[in-house]
Amino acid sequence: MSWIIWVGAAISVIGLIGLLLSIVKVNKARRAGLSDEDLRISVQKVIPLNLGSLFLSVLGLMTVIVGISFA
Template identity: 55%
Template sequence: MMEFLVWAGAALSLMGLAGLIWSIVKVISARRKTQDDAELRAAVQAVLPWNMGALFVSVLGLMLVILGIFLG
């Protein structure tokens, strides 16, 4: 059972990492496309909730990994 927690946590952490990479790519592409500061600010504000959600998923995954190791 504890091995399942470790693997599930690792999968969640990888999903969170993928979300963080996606948000970085979106902001970099928006930065290259636009010259207007207001448009760039709007693009970053649109990506910010996804970035925070991905960070939260990654933290939850790491907590599951630690919990699985601690209990196992």
């Protein structure tokens, strides 16, 4: 049953990478010197990536907890 822990950890790492990617994208948009409207549009494009990555991280951590409970 320890494989459940490793699968959950891998899912969490994928989510963490997605969160870091969304941070980099928003930071790049902020440094580009865009107008307020363009910055808002670029941030709105990153929101699905951010929420999906957060969901993957939570799902992975829940999988790890389930794996620890079964072990």
